[in-house]
Amino acid sequence: MAAAVADEAVARDVQRLLVQFQDEGGQLLGSPFDVPVDITPDRLQLVCNALLAQEDPLPLAFFVHDAEIVSSLGKTLESQAVETEKVLDIIYQPQAIFRVRAVTRCTSSLEGHSEAVISVAFSPTGKYLASGSGDTTVRFWDLSTETPHFTCKGHRHWVLSISWSPDGKKLASGCKNGQIRLWDPSTGKQVGRTLAGHSKWITGLSWEPLHANPECRYVASSSKDGSVRIWDTTAGRCERILTGHTQSVTCLRWGGDGLLYSASQDRTIKVWRAHDGVLCRTLQGHGHWVNTMALSTDYALRTGAFEPAEASVNPQDLQGSLQKLKERALSRYNLVRGQGPERLVSGSDDFTLFLWSPAEDKKPLTRMTGHQALINQVLFSPDSRIVASASFDKSIKLWDGRTGKYLASLRGHVAAVYQIAWSADSRLLVSGSSDSTLKVWDVKAQKLAMDLPGHADEVYAVDWSPDGQRVASGGKDKCLRIWRR
Amino acid sequence: MPQNKYIELHCKHYGYCLDYHEKKRKKESREAHECSKKAKKMIGLKAKPYHKQGHAEKIQIKKTIKMHEKRNTKKKNAEKTPQGAVPAYLLDREGQSRAKVLSSMIKQKRKEKAGKWEVPLPKVCAQGETEVLKVIQTGKRKKKAWKRVVTNVCFVQDGFTRIPPKYERFLRPTGLRFKKAHVTYPELKVTFCLPIFGVKKNPSSPLYTTLGVITKGTAMEVNVSKLVIWGKYAQVTNNPENDGCINAVLLV
Numbered sequence: 011m012a013a014a015v016a017d018e019a020v021a022r023d024v025q026r027l028l029v030q031f032q033d034e035g036g037q038l039l040g041s042p043f044d045v046p047v048d049i050t051p052d053r054l055q056l057v058c059n060a061l062l063a064q065e066d067p068l069p070l071a072f073f074v075h076d077a078e079i080v081s082s083l084g085k086t087l088e089s090q091a092v093e094t095e096k097v098l099d100i101i102y103q104p105q106a107i108f109r110v111r112a113v114t115r116c117t118s119s120l121e122g123h124s125e126a127v128i129s130v131a132f133s134p135t136g137k138y139l140a141s142g143s144g145d146t147t148v149r150f151w152d153l154s155t156e157t158p159h160f161t162c163k164g165h166r167h168w169v170l171s172i173s174w175s176p177d178g179k180k181l182a183s184g185c186k187n188g189q190i191r192l193w194d195p196s197t198g199k200q201v202g203r204t205l206a207g208h209s210k211w212i213t214g215l216s217w218e219p220l221h222a223n224p225e226c227r228y229v230a231s232s233s234k235d236g237s238v239r240i241w242d243t244t245a246g247r248c249e250r251i252l253t254g255h256t257q258s259v260t261c262l263r264w265g266g267d268g269l270l271y272s273a274s275q276d277r278t279i280k281v282w283r284a285h286d287g288v289l290c291r292t293l294q295g296h297g298h299w300v301n302t303m304a305l306s307t308d309y310a311l312r313t314g315a316f317e318p319a320e321a322s323v324n325p326q327d328l329q330g331s332l333q334k335l336k337e338r339a340l341s342r343y344n345l346v347r348g349q350g351p352e353r354l355v356s357g358s359d360d361f362t363l364f365l366w367s368p369a370e371d372k373k374p375l376t377r378m379t380g381h382q383a384l385i386n387q388v389l390f391s392p393d394s395r396i397v398a399s400a401s402f403d404k405s406i407k408l409w410d411g412r413t414g415k416y417l418a419s420l421r422g423h424v425a426a427v428y429q430i431a432w433s434a435d436s437r438l439l440v441s442g443s444s445d446s447t448l449k450v451w452d453v454k455a456q457k458l459a460m461d462l463p464g465h466a467d468e469v470y471a472v473d474w475s476p477d478g479q480r481v482a483s484g485g486k487d488k489c490l491r492i493w494r495r
Numbered sequence: 496m497p498q499n500k501y502i503e504l505h506c507k508h509y510g511y512c513l514d515y516h517e518k519k520r521k522k523e524s525r526e527a528h529e530c531s532k533k534a535k536k537m538i539g540l541k542a543k544p545y546h547k548q549g550h551a552e553k554i555q556i557k558k559t560i561k562m563h564e565k566r567n568t569k570k571k572n573a574e575k576t577p578q579g580a581v582p583a584y585l586l587d588r589e590g591q592s593r594a595k596v597l598s599s600m601i602k603q604k605r606k607e608k609a610g611k612w613e614v615p616l617p618k619v620c621a622q623g624e625t626e627v628l629k630v631i632q633t634g635k636r637k638k639k640a641w642k643r644v645v646t647n648v649c650f651v652q653d654g655f656t657r658i659p660p661k662y663e664r665f666l667r668p669t670g671l672r673f674k675k676a677h678v679t680y681p682e683l684k685v686t687f688c689l690p691i692f693g694v695k696k697n698p699s700s701p702l703y704t705t706l707g708v709i710t711k712g713t714a715m716e717v718n719v720s721k722l723v724i725w726g727k728y729a730q731v732t733n734n735p736e737n738d739g740c741i742n743a744v745l746l747v
Contacts, residue, residue, distance in 0.1 A: 125576075125578070125580045126580045126581070128580055128581070128582045128583075129582065143580065144576070144578075144579075144580020144581075145576070145580075146576055166576070167576055168576065168580045170582065170583045170586075171583055211583070211586065212583075213583045214583070234586075234587075258587065260583075260584075275587070299587075301584065302584075386584055387584075424720060424722075424725075428582075428584070463722075470581075470582045471582065
């Protein structure tokens, strides 16, 4: 097959180059290879798959000196000064095998909440949908019929944040009074005791990753009172209190390496050791409140043992023994993490983002500037290659996930962009904004794919289900909308 | 009741009786007993208004007592959850509240009425009527000179129909009617060709505003968004009758 390619090129008498395939980590694949300059990405894919000796051919993207090969190798090299004598390094990136299609229509508008819908989350397998609202209830919705399933009453103030446990069996919700309650999605009843202890409202909840503990026992919560608490859900009590921040803790992430990251309005990010609560590092650099954080392995930690490629039309619960789930979660985590340690991106009110490698260094890797207003949310793509940042300056910016280099700006919204969500194959991005529309963006083309109007007022929360079929969005107009293809 | 102050004058001149103040105090303290004695004994029509008055007074007294009690105890009213739920990322930010929006709307309306704007071109030399309106002579013998033709660029709305030509005083030629303007955004430094909604104010004369004549320095409303109708004000920066196009700068 490779010989056929070579023969053809010789017949056409085209300039030839020596190329060497390299993966993202820098490991070489095979030996240097002689190819014609006008080779296309499809041909390169055939060659690379043959070298990788895979059973099913993987879709791949090829990059030369950070520029993607779109039409042919020659065109990409035209813009760069390349010596044809030396061996050219082509970096290949495996793309997701499955393809998520853009959502186009609103299949249902679920009313039921009597106040604005503040938070929306799909369970890790995509089977359940939960929403928290200003009317103090948490509602579970049945996705197959798109009707209300359970209404969980108990909170006495707005339900600010909700978080699914990585095995999808429990939902933790935090309210403005500082209480945390756990709910069972299959019965709609509260599980265990109310976890009270915070003196001010809960800003974020984060469960311990599945591969660290398949029983999903511990959950961490951050609050405006400046402390982070780790709760034992089976015993119903606070295991540890991590104090150190002087102002409100705005964001919390439980990393896969046993480290807990907390971002605060006091302009610092603190790195704690989860099992004994010791402060490891303080990352300083921001000039104003740190609003949001994202880990490169976020998506893998969220979905746990569920593999989006294996999703079926009807989402199912996770099957298998605890040990199996743990192994699967660990293998998925290691795959996304790659060689180096976890990377952390933080967005702040000072209009900049920082890329950190918190396990190693307390100096940032890069500073990403460009936004003209505060940054509300940052998210790594599920394959951790791209970082998307949503800002109040009405734009979403894409950055390279490894180096922090600026890639593109997605403009289209006419008011502040509040939340974004990635599709499971990292090709599409959905964003909800204060102008009451959602927009689906094609990341590869860096353009708007779909405009989804329909909400009557600001959109406060969006989520894309991990099986890629649905997008849920809720906002100030008190109704929850589900969008499908 | 005394018609004049003679009683007071007497008290001032000669003073009070020695036990006057004590008697007064004691009589007042007996008032409650007197009232209840009267209330028990009174019957019939006379009693009805008396009892009604007493009842009203009792209610007032009870209210004041309750208010005093409430003032002393501090009860946390945890029953009603406040309105205006916002997500956690908006909590510490004072987003534009409805009240602020309303007040800013009211202020804008007031400004409009007064006709005062902060504009990039505050002073423009006014164009006289002889320049802007040209006299045309009509009538069988071309003696009548009451019609005028606008020699400047103007804007007419969608669905505009002329008044009957016989009675038309101001003619606006179709060749000088414009619907779009090139509007520059001052911060972004980009220019877009946007449809005009209407002429807000022409600084030369209110007559021109009603006619829709666009000269340098005119404030007009343009449609900023492609998807929805979103009007914003822009001020014209060139002389459109000389250039053949309308250039404007967006007013923020």
